[in-house]
Amino acid sequence: MLCIFRNRSNELSSIDMENKSPALTFDIKEDGWETSEGFIMRQIEMPILDEKKNPEDATHVILKINYAGVCGTDRGIFYRAAFRDLIHSSLEKQGQTTRILGHEFLGEVVWQGSMVSHLYNISKGMTVSGDSHVTCGNCYQCKIGENNVCSNEQILGISINGIFAPYIKIPAKNLWPVDVAKVRPEIAAMYDPLGNAVHATTKTDVRGKTVAVFGCGAIGLFSIALLKHFGAAQIIAVDMNEKNLAMAHELGAHQVISLTHSRELVSGYNVDVVAHIMELTGGRGVDVAMEMAGPNSSVNNALESARRGGQVILFGLKDGDFTIPKFSRVITKGLTLHGIIGRHIFETWQTTDSILSDSSNGVQDKIWKVILKEGKGTILPFSDYNNDSFEKAMNEHPKIIFKM
Ligand SMILES: [Zn+2]
Ligand SMILES: [Zn+2]
Structure with a gap:
């Protein structure tokens, strides 16, 4: 279905999408932390930008996710071993029960809020990765340039909705444009955890x-x-x-x-x-x-x-x-x-990008060949998701990635 939207500056935007799409989630009411395991595939509402209703959408984009990395964090949630309190308290505060999981991504900007180009130099059609920590910009640490220890940070896939879905809404300030001619997309989906290592x-x-x-x-x-x-x-x-x-x-x-x-x-x-x-x-x-x-x-x-x-x-x-x-x-x-928590946004990203973009140092190649086994068994089609085969792959490889 082709949906046509009109944003605040009256430009037409269109996204070819259904009204609902599949996402990997956890629901505090329907699943229960103690009574469930794994990620639950649910049909969720497609995200949209509506600046009349939510003025902050002017600084957000809708991303079409191409690749989504699976992290130790996600593993902790899969086995209900970590992040219980953060997921519960944030959902209660937001008056919701379902959390879309996942936080490492590579995607394409398909719809942008009216302030996005002006403020962040991000525009429709760009391929981007982005930081999973959404910082406030206003607390003491953010003000003095230590945003990796922001007092009010929200984390994709934990305290706000994440990226295990075909389309997501995300603040444009978190995005990092990627040159896929230099960094292969499966590796570019891992800037966030590679940034932890950097x-x-x-x-x-x-x-x-x-x-x-x-x-x-x-x-x-x-x-x-x-x-x-x-x-x-x-x-x-x-x-x-x-x-x-x-x-x-x-x-x-x-x-x-x-x-x-x-x-x-x-x-x-x-x-x-x-x-x-x-x-x-x-x-x-x-x-x-x-x-x-x-x-x-x-x-x-x-x-x-x-x-x-x-x-x-x-x-x-x-x-x-x-x-x-x-x-x-x-x-x-x-x-x-x-x-060590998170990454310095975007100082760490710049370092990560420089190392991955230079093929002569061999770092990208080694990660692709040794850790991702050139994609053999490590790149899983999102549409085929089921808990059993996912768990098997997750326990066999240190890193796996969904291809959306
Ligand atoms: Zn991660
Ligand atoms: Zn802050």
């Missing part, structure tokens, strides 16, 4: 340094490719999954350490893993320890493996209370701890 690996100078990466999921693996690119001298990868460790090695890790046979914790950390890292670093410990997984023991492994005066990057997220035995060691070792 943020994590640029927090401290890694040039010539020894770095251990604890956790080789998608963002841990991206980080290893970036550490190699940025000139880390020695990269040590730690994970439970042998397949992911093999990928870590292919992406540039000099040594890999399997956690599979190391379940014994002493003082909250894996003694043999830390001993192995000490051995690989001449008894010193690593300059930079990156915690990219989330479990308490992994945090303790990172703290224990860092050398005196070392930097500890904390990215993995897990709910609940953590215990850090011998906490005074953090101080007496003189460690510096960095919590």
Whole structure:
């Protein structure tokens, strides 16, 4: 069905679409957090821009989604293991019950609000990715240029509707135009998580340094490719999954350490893993320890493996209370701890874009071949979605992407 719309400046806009379209969702009433699992495909209203009714639509666009990345966040929601409170409280506040999930995307602008070109230099027909954190622009942090720690941020697919749908409405200020002649679309759909890895690996100078990466999921693996690119001298990868460790090695890790046979914790950390890292670093410990997984023991492994005066990057997220035995060691070792959240919008995006756009550095190629397996089993048609085959693919590959 061809829908013709007239925006505030009286231009005609048209989108070829049905009134409803399929979206992957969670509904607090119909599904229930404790009584359901997976993503539920629902027919949802097509988003439209109506500036008379919602003046803020002047700064929004309707995107046709081409590719949508699946993140650890989505995995947490799939298993109802994370983000319960944020989803519930935001829906209640908005007077709604259904949340459209997903936050990593590549899409085409098909309809723009009347202020969009003027304010953001974004226009119909552009191919764009965009940040999943919608910041307020008004809080103290936003005002001083630290929008990655905005006090009022909303997150696509969690606290506001996300992108697992053929068409979505999004603020144009969050969009980043992509040159698909330089960055292949499947990779361009991952600027947001790649940006997490860029943020994590640029927090401290890694040039010539020894770095251990604890956790080789998608963002841990991206980080290893970036550490190699940025000139880390020695990269040590730690994970439970042998397949992911093999990928870590292919992406540039000099040594890999399997956690599979190391379940014994002493003082909250894996003694043999830390001993192995000490051995690989001449008894010193690593300059930079990156915690990219989330479990308490992994945090303790990172703290224990860092050398005196070392930097500890904390990215993995897990709910609940953590215990850090011998906490005074953090101080007496003189460690510096960095919590990494989101990306600097758009400083991180510029760095990510520069690295991916330059084919001579091989980063994009490595991610495509090693992590996405050139699309084999990692690119899933959205229209064929079902929980079982999706779950199988999600557990087989560190990163999967929907083709819409
Ligand atoms: Zn993500
Ligand atoms: Zn703010």
